[in-house]
Amino acid sequence: MSATNQLTSAIRELQSGLGNRVVSPRDAGWDHARRAWNLAVDQHPAAVVRPASADDVVAAVEVAREYGLRVAPQGTGHSAAARASLERSVLLDMSGMNQVEIDPERRRARIEAGAQWQHVVGPAADHGLAGLSGSAGDVCVTGYALGGGIGWMVRRYGLASNSIRGADVVTADGRRRRADTDSEPDLFWALRGGGGNFAVVTGLELELFPVRELYAGVLFWPQERASEVLTAWHEWSTGVPAEMGSLGRLLNLPPLDAIPEPLRGRSFVLVEAAWLGDEASGAEQLAPLRELGPEIDTFGMIPPPGLAALHMDPPEPVPGEGNGMLLDDLPANAIEALARAAGPGADSPLVSVEMRHLGGAARRADPSHGAQPAVDASYVLYAVGMAADAEMKRSVRRRIDEIQAALAPWDAGRFLNFTERPTDTARMFSGDAYRRLREVKATYDPGNLIQANHEIPAAEA
Numbered sequence: 318m319s320a321t322n323q324l325t326s327a328i329r330e331l332q333s334g335l336g337n338r339v340v341s342p343r344d345a346g347w348d349h350a351r352r353a354w355n356l357a358v359d360q361h362p363a364a365v366v367r368p369a370s371a372d373d374v375v376a377a378v379e380v381a382r383e384y385g386l387r388v389a390p391q392g393t394g395h396s397a398a399a400r401a402s403l404e405r406s407v408l409l410d411m412s413g414m415n416q417v418e419i420d421p422e423r424r425r426a427r428i429e430a431g432a433q434w435q436h437v438v439g440p441a442a443d444h445g446l447a448g449l450s451g452s453a454g455d456v457c458v459t460g461y462a463l464g465g466g467i468g469w470m471v472r473r474y475g476l477a478s479n480s481i482r483g484a485d486v487v488t489a490d491g492r493r494r495r496a497d498t499d500s501e502p503d504l505f506w507a508l509r510g511g512g513g514n515f516a517v518v519t520g521l522e523l524e525l526f527p528v529r530e531l532y533a534g535v536l537f538w539p540q541e542r543a544s545e546v547l548t549a550w551h552e553w554s555t556g557v558p559a560e561m562g563s564l565g566r567l568l569n570l571p572p573l574d575a576i577p578e579p580l581r582g583r584s585f586v587l588v589e590a591a592w593l594g595d596e597a598s599g600a601e602q603l604a605p606l607r608e609l610g611p612e613i614d615t616f617g618m619i620p621p622p623g624l625a626a627l628h629m630d631p632p633e634p635v636p637g638e639g640n641g642m643l644l645d646d647l648p649a650n651a652i653e654a655l656a657r658a659a660g661p662g663a664d665s666p667l668v669s670v671e672m673r674h675l676g677g678a679a680r681r682a683d684p685s686h687g688a689q690p691a692v693d694a695s696y697v698l699y700a701v702g703m704a705a706d707a708e709m710k711r712s713v714r715r716r717i718d719e720i721q722a723a724l725a726p727w728d729a730g731r732f733l734n735f736t737e738r739p740t741d742t743a744r745m746f747s748g749d750a751y752r753r754l755r756e757v758k759a760t761y762d763p764g765n766l767i768q769a770n771h772e773i774p775a776a777e778a
C-alpha cells in the first residue's frame with residue numbers, strides 16, 4: 318500500500334470508531350483543529366483526534382500502531398515549537414478532557430489530562446488549597462507537570478512533577494494502566510519530569526497545599542535602571558526565605574490599545590514576587606527593593622487564583638519565539654552582559670527576558686521524587702518575542718542566541734519546560750536519570766509510537 322493510501326485507510330478506520338472526534342485534512346475546521354497555542358508553529362499532522370475518554374485514546378493508539386503512525390498528545394501547544402514534524406503522527410488534542418475533582422480531606426486534585434491550571438485553581442481555592450501552578454492559567458496541567466513545572470511556590474514546595482501522586486495512562490501497546498508508587502513504579506518515576514515520552518496520560522492525581530492567600534505583586538522601574546535593579550534583586554534573592562518566590566525581568570511592552578496607558582509602549586525592569594505569608598511580614602521582606610523607589614507597586618494580598626495575573630502572560634494564543642536556560646548564578650558581570658544584549662539601548666526585539674529564582678525546595682532532591690528530582694541551578698532564564706512573520710522570528714531567535722552566548726559562563730543546562738527548540742535531551746537530566754529514562758522508554762514504547770516535544774530515545778537492546 319502506498320503511504321497516501323495507508324494514511325487514507327488509517328483516517329477511515331479512526332473515523333469509523335470515533336466519528337466526528339476525528340478531523341482530517343479534508344474536513345472543514347482542519348486549520349483550527351491542527352492549531353497550537355503558539356501560533357508561530359504551523360503543525361501538519363496526519364489527522365487530529367479529540368478524545369472524550371480514555372477509551373478513545375486506546376482506539377487512536379491502536380489504529381496508529383496498526384498503520385505505522387505515531388501519536389502526539391497535545392495539551393494546548395504552548396510548547397509546540399520544539400516538536401519534530403507531525404506528518405506521520407495523529408495529534409491527540411486532549412483539551413476536551415478537562416474535568417476536575419477536588420478531594421479536600423486528602424488534599425488531592427483528580428484531573429482529566431486536558432485540564433488547564435485555570436480549571437483547577439478556583440475549585441482548589443474553594444477549600445483553601447492550591448496546586449503548584451505556574452505563571453499562566455491556560456497552560457495544561459499535564460504537559461506542565463510532566464515537564465517539571467516551576468511555579469510561584471517552587472522554593473517552598475518543589476517542582477510540580479513531584480506533586481504528582483498517580484497517573485492514569487494508555488501505553489503504546491494500547492493498554493490502560495495506573496502508574497503510582499505501587500503500580501508500574503518505573504513508569505511513574507519517568508512521567509514525573511521526563512515529559513510526554515512514555516505514555517498518553519489520561520488523568521492525574523496531584524497533591525494540593527494549604528494556601529489561602531499570598532502577598533504578591535509587581536514592582537516596576539524604568540528600564541534605564543536595569544543593571545542597578547537586577548543587581549539589587551539578585552543580592553536580595555540570595556537571602557530570602559523559601560516562602561518567597563520571585564523573578565527579575567526586562568519587559569518591553571508593545572504599543573497596543575489592550576495595554577493600559579501607564580504601561581503601553583514602555584520598557585521596564587521589574588521584580589515580580591509571591592510571598593507565602595501575611596502582608597506585614599511580606600512588606601518587611603520587600604523593604605530593600607522598595608527602597609529603590611519603584612514607579613509602580615501592585616503588591617497586595619491575593620488568593621491563589623490571582624497568581625495567574627501576576628506575570629501578565631498573553632490570555633489568548635499568540636505567535637511567539639522563545640527559549641530558556643538554567644543559570645548557576647547571576648553575578649554583576651552576568652547582569653551587565655544581559656543588559657548589553659537586551660537592556661536599555663539594545664534595541665531588543667524581545668518582549669520579555671525573565672530570570673526566575675530557584676533554590677530552596679526546588680534544589681532538594683529526595684529518593685521519593687521522579688526523573689527530575691530537583692533543579693541543580695540557582696535561576697532559570699526565559700526569553701521570548703513576538704513572531705508574527707518569518708523576519709520577526711529570525712530577529713527574535715538571533716537575539717535569544719546572543720543572550721545565551723553572553724550568559725554561557727553561567728550556563729547550568731536546560732530545563733525541559735523552558736526549552737522551546739529541538740535540543741539534546743541528555744542536557745536536561747543527570748547521566749543516571751537519562752540512562753534510566755531510556756530504559757523506561759524501551760520497556761513501555763520500544764517502537765517509538767509516542768511523540769513528545771523533547772524526545773528521549775529508547776535504550777538499545
Ligand SMILES: Cc1cc2nc3c(=O)[nH]c(=O)nc-3n(C[C@H](O)[C@H](O)[C@H](O)COP(=O)(O)OP(=O)(O)OC[C@H]3O[C@@H](n4cnc5c(N)ncnc54)[C@H](O)[C@@H]3O)c2cc1C
Nearest residue numbers: 392393394395396451452457460461466467513518769770
Ligand atoms: C506563556 C507561557 C507561560 C509558561 N509558564 C510556565 C511556568 O510558569 N512554569 C513552567 O514550568 N513552565 C511554564 N511554561 C512552559 C510550559 O509548562 C510548557 O510549555 C508545557 O509543556 C506546556 O504544556 P501543554 O500541555 O500546555 O503544552 P503542549 O505543547 O501541548 O505539550 C507539551 C508536552 O507535553 C506533552 N503532553 C501534553 N499532554 C500530554 C498527555 N496527556 N500525555 C502525554 N504527554 C502529554 C506533549 O506531548 C508535549 O511533549 C510556560 C509556557 C508559556 C508559553
